[in-house]
Amino acid sequence: MPTIELLDPRAHGHLRLRAAAAEVPHFVQIVAAEFASAAACCPILFTKENVTGAFFAGAIFGFKPGENLLGSVEERSGFNPLILQREGFFISEQNIAIDREHARFSETEGEPLFDGAQQPGEGLRAIQRTLGNIHQGLEQTKAFIAALLELKLIESIDIALTFEDGERVTLQGLYTVSLDRLRDLDDAAALRLFRAGHLQLAYTMVGSLKQMPRLARLRNQRARCS
Amino acid sequence: MVQAVKRIVIVGGGTAGWLTAGVIAAKHRGRMGAGFSVTLVESPNTPIIGVGEGTWPTLRSTLARIGVSETELFRQCEAAFKQGARFTGWTTGAADDFYYHPLMLPQSFGQLNLVPHWLARDDGRSFCDAVSPQGRLCDDGLAPKTIATAEFEAVANYSYHLDAGKFAPFLQRHCCEKLGVRHVLADVRRVNLAENGDLRSLDTVQAGEIEGDLFVDCTGFKALLIGETLGVPFKECGDVLFCDRALAVQVPYANDAAPIASQTNSIAQSSGWIWDIGLPARRGVGHVYSSRHISDDEAERELRAYIGPAAAGLSARKIPIRSGHRETFWKRNCVAVGLAAGFLEPLEASAIVLIELSAKLIAEQMPVCREVMDLIAARFNATTHYRWGRIIDFLKLHYVLTKRTDSAFWRDNLLPETIPDRLNDLLLLWSHQSPWFHDEFDRVEEVFPAASYQYVLYGMGFRTQVEPSALDGDAKNAERALRENVIQTERLRAGLPRHRDLIRKIVEHGMQAV
Numbered sequence: 001m002p003t004i005e006l007l008d009p010r011a012h013g014h015l016r017l018r019a020a021a022a023e024v025p026h027f028v029q030i031v032a033a034e035f036a037s038a039a040a041c042c043p044i045l046f047t048k049e050n051v052t053g054a055f056f057a058g059a060i061f062g063f064k065p066g067e068n069l070l071g072s073v074e075e076r077s078g079f080n081p082l083i084l085q086r087e088g089f090f091i092s093e094q095n096i097a098i099d100r101e102h103a104r105f106s107e108t109e110g111e112p113l114f115d116g117a118q119q120p121g122e123g124l125r126a127i128q129r130t131l132g133n134i135h136q137g138l139e140q141t142k143a144f145i146a147a148l149l150e151l152k153l154i155e156s157i158d159i160a161l162t163f164e165d166g167e168r169v170t171l172q173g174l175y176t177v178s179l180d181r182l183r184d185l186d187d188a189a190a191l192r193l194f195r196a197g198h199l200q201l202a203y204t205m206v207g208s209l210k211q212m213p214r215l216a217r218l219r220n221q222r223a224r225c226s
Numbered sequence: 227m228v229q230a231v232k233r234i235v236i237v238g239g240g241t242a243g244w245l246t247a248g249v250i251a252a253k254h255r256g257r258m259g260a261g262f263s264v265t266l267v268e269s270p271n272t273p274i275i276g277v278g279e280g281t282w283p284t285l286r287s288t289l290a291r292i293g294v295s296e297t298e299l300f301r302q303c304e305a306a307f308k309q310g311a312r313f314t315g316w317t318t319g320a321a322d323d324f325y326y327h328p329l330m331l332p333q334s335f336g337q338l339n340l341v342p343h344w345l346a347r348d349d350g351r352s353f354c355d356a357v358s359p360q361g362r363l364c365d366d367g368l369a370p371k372t373i374a375t376a377e378f379e380a381v382a383n384y385s386y387h388l389d390a391g392k393f394a395p396f397l398q399r400h401c402c403e404k405l406g407v408r409h410v411l412a413d414v415r416r417v418n419l420a421e422n423g424d425l426r427s428l429d430t431v432q433a434g435e436i437e438g439d440l441f442v443d444c445t446g447f448k449a450l451l452i453g454e455t456l457g458v459p460f461k462e463c464g465d466v467l468f469c470d471r472a473l474a475v476q477v478p479y480a481n482d483a484a485p486i487a488s489q490t491n492s493i494a495q496s497s498g499w500i501w502d503i504g505l506p507a508r509r510g511v512g513h514v515y516s517s518r519h520i521s522d523d524e525a526e527r528e529l530r531a532y533i534g535p536a537a538a539g540l541s542a543r544k545i546p547i548r549s550g551h552r553e554t555f556w557k558r559n560c561v562a563v564g565l566a567a568g569f570l571e572p573l574e575a576s577a578i579v580l581i582e583l584s585a586k587l588i589a590e591q592m593p594v595c596r597e598v599m600d601l602i603a604a605r606f607n608a609t610t611h612y613r614w615g616r617i618i619d620f621l622k623l624h625y626v627l628t629k630r631t632d633s634a635f636w637r638d639n640l641l642p643e644t645i646p647d648r649l650n651d652l653l654l655l656w657s658h659q660s661p662w663f664h665d666e667f668d669r670v671e672e673v674f675p676a677a678s679y680q681y682v683l684y685g686m687g688f689r690t691q692v693e694p695s696a697l698d699g700d701a702k703n704a705e706r707a708l709r710e711n712v713i714q715t716e717r718l719r720a721g722l723p724r725h726r727d728l729i730r731k732i733v734e735h736g737m738q739a740v
Contacts, residue, residue, distance in 0.1 A: 052735040053373035154740050156376075173374065175740065 003100040006092060009118035017123045018110035020087045021103065024070075026062035028081045031137025032144050034059075035201050037079045039208035041070055042215065046145070046154060046175040055145045055154065055175065057205075060215065063161065063169045069218040082137065086130045096131060147198050151189055153181050159212065164220045176209065177202040229596040231559075232261045235438030237414060237428065237451060239268030241390055242564025242581045243444035244397035248292040249585035251405035254592065258406050265408040266401070267428060267436060272446075279503050279510050280308060280490050280575030281385040283329055286378045288582045294400050296377035297736040302396045304389035304505045306729060307488045309360050309370050309382060311574070315494035317686045319630045325352065325685025326489070327574075328360030329383040331677045333714075334707040341660035341680055342692045343704035353684035356708060359715035364489040366719055369728035377737045382718060385575075387490070387503045387510075410436065417455045424559045424596075425451060439596070442588070443562040447569075452552055452562040460568075462550040466622050466644055468516035468635065469498050469571040470549065473529055473542040477509040480536075488725045492573065495528050496520060497635035501572065502532075506729050514547070514571050519635040547571060555610045556603035559596065561588060568614060573624060576617045576673065583671060584610060613673050619649040620674045620682075626653070627686040656683060660690045 005011065027047070030038050038044050038059045046055045059081060061068045073080045088102035098105065113124050120128065148154050155178040159171040182202060185193070193199045234250055236243050243266055251264045289299065299305050310328035317323050332340050340357050347356075354361040360382055363370065370384035401407035412430035420426040427437040443451035452458050464470060491502035498515030513529040520528075522544070530537040551568025555561060563584045570576060587606055593599040626645055630636035638644065652661075661679045683690075697704070723731075 048374035048738065050372075050374065052731070053375075053738055054735065055738065149739065152739070156740060 001101065004090065004092075004097050005100050007089075007096040007098050007113075009114045012098070013114050013118060014107055015113045016106050016108065016110035017113050017121075017127075018104050018106055020084055024061050024068040024084065026065055026067050027058045027060055029056055029058045029083050030081050031057070031134060032140045032197075032201055033133070033137050034079075034081060035204045035208075037077075038081070039204050039211070041076045041079050041211065042208070043211045044205045044208040045157070047173050048175075055149070057141055057145075060212075063171065063215070063219060067219075069215055069222065082130050082134045086127055086134060089127050089131060091131055091135055096128065143196070144198050144201050147193060147196060148177060148202065151181070151185065151193070153177050153185075153202065155181070157209075161216055163216065163223065165223045167223075177205050179206055228594075229439070230261075231439040231593050231595055231599065232257075232263065233437060233439045234262075234264045234442065235428070235436060235440070236264065236266045236442040236444055237268075238444030238446060238564070238566070239266055239394060239398065239409075240444060240446060240564065241394050241397070241578060242446075242566070243268065243442075244394050244401055245288070245578070245581050246442055246444060246563050246585040246588065247401045247407045248294075248397055248405060249288065249582070250589045250592070251401060251407050252292045253589035255405065263408060264401075264406070265410060265436065265438070266398075267410045267412055267414065267430065267433075269413045270411045270432075271413065279387050279390055279505070280311075280501075280572065280578075281388065282575060282579040282582075283380075283383055283385045284579050284582050285385055286380075288586070290378045292397075292400065293404060294397070295739070297732060299386070299388070299396065300729060300732045303392045304507060306387045306486050306505050307370050307725060308385045308387045308490060308575075309364050309488045311490040311492055312361075312364060313492050313494070313624070313685065316492070316499075316624060317627065317629055319494060319632060325681070326354040326361035326364065327678060327681040327685065328354060328358050328364070328489075329385060330358045330360045331383075331675070332357035332680065333711045334703070335663065335677055338700055338703050338707060339660060339662040340704055340707060341662070341684065341690065342697055343700070343708070344684070345660075345690060345692045346694055346697055354681060355715075357711055359711065359718050362715050363718060363722060364487070367485045367488065367725050368719065368722040369488060369725045370722070371728070372721070372723055373728060373731045373735060373737065375737070376740050381722065384488075387505055389505060412436075414450065417451060419455075425455065439559065440593070440599070441560045443560055443566040444564050446565040447548070449552070449562065449566040451560045452555075452557065452566055456557050456560055458552050458554050458557055458562075460548070460550055461553050462548065463570075463618055464549050466618055466646060467549045467571055467625075468518065468638065468644075469514045470547050471517050471522070471525070472512050472514045472545040472547055472571075473522075473526055474510065474512035474545060475529070475533070475537065475540045475542045477511050477533055477536050477540065479508065483726070486725045486729065490575065493532065494630070495525075495532075496633045498525070499573070500529060500532050506726070512545075514573075516635055519633065519638070551614045554607055555584070556606045558603075559599060561603070561606065563588075567610070570617060570621060573621050574617070574674070574678075576621075579673060580613065580617070583613065583673065586671075615646075615648070617673055619646055619652070620678065622646065622649055623679070623682055624686075627683065627688055629687070656688070656690055658691055660684075 043060045046057055048055055061070050070076050088099050088104035090097045111123050112121050115121050154175050157174050157176045161169050236247050247264055247266045254262050310326055312326050314324040344353055344356050363382055370380055370382040375381055402409050410433045412433035414428045415431050416429040418427045425441045427435050429435055441451055487504040493500045497520035500513050503510045511533055513525050515525045526542055549570050552562055555567050564581050591602045593602045625639035628636050661676045663676055
């Protein structure tokens with residue numbers, strides 16, 4: 001059970017911060033500013049949130065839960081999703097909150113959260129920047145998605161794969177940008193999309209689908225080696 | 227020179243009027259610049275009857291085609307999901323007597339008729355539960371989709387229950403703001419005829435004269451154009467379907483977390499039946515009965531007994547029902563849609579689906595000029611006659627399969643002279659072979675598909691003779707389909723949200739368009 005507490009130097013002065021877990025979920029939420037670096041190593045797609053049905057963007061690291069085909073941050077050419085960097089930390093209104101039970105927090109291992117003057121340490125300051133980037137990034141992504149929805153540019157995509165070992169995987173509930181409808185846009189809408197920086201994001205997403213066969217190849221290789 | 231048909235005038239602003247306006251305007255949007263117009267004339271003083279809180283899944287595609295948002299339907303029309311109908315007490319009247327007519331087709335319906343296989347097994351499982359998950363979903367009070375399912379898309383097939391009094395204004399806003407329908411609030415004082423007997427124009431009290439090329443009569447029971455003006459007679463069918471009165475009440479929930487049923491409940495009474503429909507803020511409950519078999523007072527007592535203590539202080543609205551339809555639906559340049567065309571007891575929510583089908587037919591076959599209109603009218607009449615006939619047969623089917631003998635109403639329903647010939651023939655046929663995909667129901671856009679007949683027939687204990695050796699060829703596929711149904715049922719029961727919870731989420735967050 002997570003225990004969420006507002007971060008407080010008096011209550012949490014004794015806590016230390018360990019590195020984020022190496023475990024990467026097979027689908028990681030990312031924000032617009034990360035699209036370019038994500039697209040260099042994995043497919044970017046939309047899916048819907050369970051609670052509200054709202055769209056969000058994510059990067060695919062594997063084809064099923066627990067599968068990370070892309071290895072470490074180094075193997076991913078340095079792509080490290082913001083959402084993973086801030087593990088254990090949350091934003092609550094204007095404040096930072098932590099999950100006291102999260103494995104990142106320890107009383108013995110890692111660097112101290114706060115220095116002797118109850119000021120944030122190096123690690124915590126990095127987290128603060130990350131949380132700021134996420135907050136801003138989510139807003140930008142939301143605006144991007146809203147622009148796509150308004151122009152009816154999002155379409156669902158069914159991905160069905162059969163691997164060398166005979167396993168079949170069908171990925172459902174995924175969406176991407178429709179190239180056909182993008183081409184049909186009138187000039188004014190296209191220009192608006194371009195000026196807002198959304199056109200580039202849209203093409204980055206579509207282009208990132210080229211990573212899908214690469215991911216499937218990695219999956220086949222892994223199966224062959226095991 | 228041909229006489230172009232460009233000015234469509236719809237008279238009457240209920241569900242029929244606005245749905246027809248929306249369907250025609252959406253279909254002919256491209257012609258609006260070129261002189262094509264849709265005008266809806268509505269009296270500022272006539273109340274809307276607002277029958278039919280139940281609908282068919284066709285309404286989803288109709289609304290999608292018109293271009294409204296499903297989210298807004300839920301926000302503005304007090305809508306809820308409908309996954310079928312649950313009939314209680316229709317077969318024997320015993321305490322455990324019920325069956326479902328769900329909206330999902332039986333498993334593998336396109337490839338395989340499961341009826342004979344189910345009959346041959348005779349394992350005590352109801353037909354509905356053997357071939358469809360939907361009865362169980364209704365029992366569990368689950369919604370037919372999740373918040374992540376796109377607008378108008380389904381996990382389990384569905385239609386809506388809605389507040390008809392809010393539905394018409396909802397359609398009106400969309401028609402006027404998005405589809406370019408002209409809305410004229412005026413009372414019709416006189417209908418003017420042309421020399422050839424066609425309708426030429428309407429004299430209105432508030433808006434002067436309104437001319438038209440094609441008139442759609444959506445004036446409800448009044449049938450101002452098709453009946454009063456053109457004199458098309460009404461063909462009663464009270465000799466087949468006896469119910470001629472309804473008493474309706476609105477019942478509040480005990481609290482705002484009470485579950486909402488996602489099926490229409492139809493509970494047989496001594497001389498009719500009670501509908502019970504769950505909307506988010508209230509239930510609509512009504513007693514439809516035959517005044518030849520029960521007095522109004524007694525009918526109201528049965529209604530109040532069904533509702534229980536919650537009925538105290540609620541007053542019932544009496545609605546006369548005249549079962550039947552016009553002898554002709556499209557005459558000259560006037561076509562009737564909705565109550566002006568006819569009405570039947572709301573046993574299978576056929577009112578709104580007939581409006582949709584009629585509106586679609588008019589929109590798709592819209593005559594280009596007066597010279598071809600009579601040809602289109604003849605087609606329209608043939609199709610619409612066929613549809614009314616099939617609905618009457620299908621409604622009567624619910625009565626002729628009863629084994630109840632406890633009141634004159636149920637006994638009289640079995641009198642041979644009250645059963646249409648065609649239905650008799652079908653019952654004979656069905657005692658030897660079950661209805662399915664291809665046989666009998668070959669018309670485009672059949673109102674009730676063969677699956678509906680299957681659910682009612684076998685839900686009510688009808689038996690078709692099965693020759694075991696005839697099953698062999700399909701036995702494996704049938705086995706697989708029945709097993710798939712068990713798996714699908716469990717998967718859906720585990721994955722679908724509670725009905726009220728989903729409606730709350732839709733109102734709060736909205737559904738995505740894709």
